[in-house]
Amino acid sequence: MCTIIALRGVHPGYPLIVAANRDEFTSRRATGPVVLSESPRVAGGLDRQGQGTWLGVTERGFFVGITNQRTWGMPDSTRRSRGALVLDALRLGSVDAVASHLEALAPRTFNPFNLLFGDASSLAVAYVRDDAPEVTVERLPAGMHVLTNDRMGSPWFPKAALPNAMIELDAVPSMDLDGVFSAMLPVLGDHSIPRAIPPPPPGSLMPAAYARRLQALCVHTPGYGTVSATLLAVSPSGVARYLFAGGPPCRTAFVDHTGLVATPSR
Numbered sequence: 001m002c003t004i005i006a007l008r009g010v011h012p013g014y015p016l017i018v019a020a021n022r023d024e025f026t027s028r029r030a031t032g033p034v035v036l037s038e039s040p041r042v043a044g045g046l047d048r049q050g051q052g053t054w055l056g057v058t059e060r061g062f063f064v065g066i067t068n069q070r071t072w073g074m075p076d077s078t079r080r081s082r083g084a085l086v087l088d089a090l091r092l093g094s095v096d097a098v099a100s101h102l103e104a105l106a107p108r109t110f111n112p113f114n115l116l117f118g119d120a121s122s123l124a125v126a127y128v129r130d131d132a133p134e135v136t137v138e139r140l141p142a143g144m145h146v147l148t149n150d151r152m153g154s155p156w157f158p159k160a161a162l163p164n165a166m167i168e169l170d171a172v173p174s175m176d177l178d179g180v181f182s183a184m185l186p187v188l189g190d191h192s193i194p195r196a197i198p199p200p201p202p203g204s205l206m207p208a209a210y211a212r213r214l215q216a217l218c219v220h221t222p223g224y225g226t227v228s229a230t231l232l233a234v235s236p237s238g239v240a241r242y243l244f245a246g247g248p249p250c251r252t253a254f255v256d257h258t259g260l261v262a263t264p265s266r
């Protein structure tokens with residue numbers, strides 16, 4: 001389970017601000033941000049198992065992040081890596097190009113997923129499902145958008161409402177970037193669990209008590225939980241700041257990786 005929070009068109013200096021937690025099995029090997037491609041220059045975390053990424057950004061400020069669509073059974077190991085799709089999307093480099101690429105996909109090429117992608121001028125979300133004949137792509141308006149492991153607004157993930165209650169959106173435009181990121185930190189590190197959580201459907205492999213613990217923004221369970229976090233700000237000229245915490249954000253310091261995608265003039 002993962003959470004991606006995006007502020008689109010909220011701050012006058014940074015049209016896209018992203019705060020994200022990656023939830024994964026702690027045994028799955030990964031590295032923090034590295035250069036994943038040189039032409040175009042792309043940086044992001046590297047999943048050692050799938051050789052893809054869960055979140056990345058280009059030097060021009062094009063961002064892509066993925067969350068797995070929660071299913072109640074096991075994923076199909078014969079399908080292509082979803083992380084490889086993220087890297088493909090980053091190389092395409094624009095919302096229109098990625099939307100066209102996704103719309104041409106056969107949905108069953110990958111296990112179900114949700115993809116958030118955009119830059120300083122636009123933001124979109126895509127949903128790929130086994131039971132849908134086509135990929136759904138939606139353009140997103142200005143505001144705060146929270147993507148978990150289902151469609152935005154899904155009743156299965158009440159934790160998606162927590163950031164809206166914790167961040168004073170009207171105060172963001174007057175903050176400097178340090179202030180915005182500081183406001184995001186307690187959200188990424190929050191352990192509270194919503195009161196009303198839908199139970200797993202009959203036949204689910206996931207116990208209800210375990211599913212409940214996954215409704216925290218910062219997840220801690222034996223062998224699985226929030227393993228890293230990202231803070232990203234995009235200006236009209238490119239990446240303004242790119243920070244990464246290589247552990248749970250509730251107790252791990254963020255390190256600046258902006259230099260991976262900064263042009264020499266910045």
